[in-house]
Amino acid sequence: LIAPATYRAASSKATASGAEKPHVVFVLGGPGSGKGTQCERIVQEFGFVHLSAGDLLRAERAKPASKNGELIDKYIREGKIVPVQITCTLLAEAMALNPTKSFLIDGFPRNQDNVAGWDAVVGPSVNLDFVLFFDCPEATCVQRALQRGLTSGRTDDNKESLTKRFHTYESETMPIVNYFDRKGLVRKIDSTRSVDEVFADVKKVFAARK
Ligand SMILES: Nc1ncnc2c1ncn2[C@@H]1O[C@H](COP(=O)(O)OP(=O)(O)OP(=O)(O)O)[C@@H](O)[C@H]1O
Numbered sequence: 156l157i158a159p160a161t162y163r164a165a166s167s168k169a170t171a172s173g174a175e176k177p178h179v180v181f182v183l184g185g186p187g188s189g190k191g192t193q194c195e196r197i198v199q200e201f202g203f204v205h206l207s208a209g210d211l212l213r214a215e216r217a218k219p220a221s222k223n224g225e226l227i228d229k230y231i232r233e234g235k236i237v238p239v240q241i242t243c244t245l246l247a248e249a250m251a252l253n254p255t256k257s258f259l260i261d262g263f264p265r266n267q268d269n270v271a272g273w274d275a276v277v278g279p280s281v282n283l284d285f286v287l288f289f290d291c292p293e294a295t296c297v298q299r300a301l302q303r304g305l306t307s308g309r310t311d312d313n314k315e316s317l318t319k320r321f322h323t324y325e326s327e328t329m330p331i332v333n334y335f336d337r338k339g340l341v342r343k344i345d346s347t348r349s350v351d352e353v354f355a356d357v358k359k360v361f362a363a364r365k
């Protein structure tokens with residue numbers, strides 16, 4: 156895995172010259188729960204770099220020369236979780252562009268394979284502050300994502316893909332949220348409310364950071 160090694164090298168260089176290890180916040184929640192919307196606000200207020208794993212995969216899929224484009228396309232339509240080597244490489248490449256910054260990693264890690272891959276290659280080079288978890292029931296998530304689908308052009312903002320995505324979220328991602336919760340790392344936020352109300356709670360969580 157070249158990109159994670161590149162990121163580790165860039166990060167080690169930064170820390171060797173006195174910089175602290177980069178801070179990371181994982182942002183999890185169901186499809187359409189409002190992760191991307193809240194991340195944009197956090198960036199404006201707290202200066203993190205926002206990396207959406209889904210956005211990185213969609214950008215990779217759009218490259219005509221990508222050897223993983225077809226696989227990514229199939230997995231996204233099916234609401235399945237792409238193998239961690241691919242996602243972690245894209246994340247590490249993006250992180251290497253800003254080795255001293257703090258990152259909001261949106262929509263990752265989504266399953267046990269993601270956690271293991273991250274822990275093996277990137278985890279030791281960063282400080283994981285906490286996991287921001289947007290709690291939102293399926294009906295609200297689906298309604299929001301279907302509404303977004305009217306203009307997003309996303310191949311997975313349709314009823315069929317959303318049913319699969321929500322199933323994957325409940326069966327594979329919720330166990331990861333629970334795993335981090337047992338470590339005392341989860342900051343849970345009710346994201347059924349308005350964007351402003353949700354962000355008011357998000358701000359309290361970030362303000363409480365040391
Ligand atoms: N609190 C909210 N109330 C109403 N609509 C919202 C709220 N937060 C986000 N939305 C809208 O819901 C849709 C999904 O939001 P967003 O893209 O932020 O979700 P997401 O969690 O990143 O979804 P995905 O996992 O599918 O990328 C968007 O159209 C967004 O404008």
Ligand SMILES: O=c1ccn([C@@H]2O[C@H](COP(=O)(O)O)[C@@H](O)[C@H]2O)c(=O)[nH]1
Pocket residue numbers: 186187207208209210212230231232233234235236237238242261262263264265269311320
């Ligand atoms: O770590 C990840 C993140 C995303 N995926 C795939 O992309 C889609 C869309 O993700 P969003 O976070 O909703 O943008 C998701 O359903 C997965 O198919 C992934 O495999 N791994």
Ligand SMILES: [Mg+2]
Pocket residue numbers: 190191207209262
């Ligand atoms: Mg999103």
